[in-house]
Amino acid sequence: MPKAFSSKVAPGLRQGSKLDLFRFVPFRLNRLAAEVSSALSSEYRERYGLDIPEWRVLATLGFRNDACSAQYIAHCTRTHKSTISRAVTALMARQLVERVENEDDRREFQLRMTRKGQALYQKLIPRLKRREQEILSCLTAQQRRDFARALGKIEHSLGLVQTSKEAKRTGAY
Amino acid sequence: MPKAFSSKVAPGLRQGSKLDLFRFVPFRLNRLAAEVSSALSSEYRERYGLDIPEWRVLATLGFRNDACSAQYIAHCTRTHKSTISRAVTALMARQLVERVENEDDRREFQLRMTRKGQALYQKLIPRLKRREQEILSCLTAQQRRDFARALGKIEHSLGLVQTSKEAKRTGAY
DNA sequence: GCTAAATAGTCGCAATTGCAACTATCTAGA
């Protein structure tokens, strides 16, 4: 008789000495994040040739109305600055993003989307939102709110949500 | 004036044409999974020199009472078989896992933990459970149940939860 | 029984990405 992957508590050992991977939240989050990423990648990768870091750069620039530095994007998306650097290089090569020197601080560049980048962004956003809603459609509106709230609490307790004050301290604005 | 990372709806554009990365569930799941993994890795990586695939192999063997094949572990943890193969090789080199040929099917091996592997597993489990509880301690008991239930619903709708019947079909038992 | 397709496991290759060193620049303090 085949055993199911997710079974009841295995017999023969006292509670606490075993761990059911399928009920272990860190494992579930990893697996779920990988699956959701994979489900969305068809939108930005296959259709527009973007990878995740590139999409994060566009998403950050698109949501803000003004230009910002690569470092800002690295901080607020929690992506390593070298990864963002490579993404920006690729986006500039495709003329989706442009950058101008900052007169006040010549170490950094101000990044902004080109018209071409904005056009791509405008076509991509509705598709991604639709996909997200499809994924969450198994939850009721109330469950979705609760889920988002729980995510927010965990993010907050892990220090993932940076406050305005924090942003100022780290210079990430 | 510094802008917070997570701000209100940006003005000047109609709703739907923008996307706030910080409210976008796929991004949040990715970021949270990475952070939680990183928080747990100190337990199994720094303390015991295990990486995630190796930990998944031990977790699967430890939860079941009987031996199983590498392919079973690959299927049920949704990890590529080559990744599991490398993890098993490393675990055998450290004598944490052993394998025996299957008389009935000489393509596959039966994997089981050694005494040394079981001892490591028994020391590791309580630490990981404690870490998980710390991470979830920002939620009430009810919120934790709701969160787990929501995860389950999403997993189910994405086909991540394999039933006993499915396990039989894929031979993953 | 023979052949084709399927499956378990291994391994080389390549893509991704974090780390750390590096350059250029800015800031603070003596």
Added chain:
DNA sequence: TCTAGATAGTTGCAATTGCGACTATTTAGC
């Protein structure tokens, strides 16, 4: 002003891991 330390961004290197080809073996259909 000069120097030490901090910061923005780039790049080489290495670790991780998915993909696909490969071998060995099993199963199914003829």
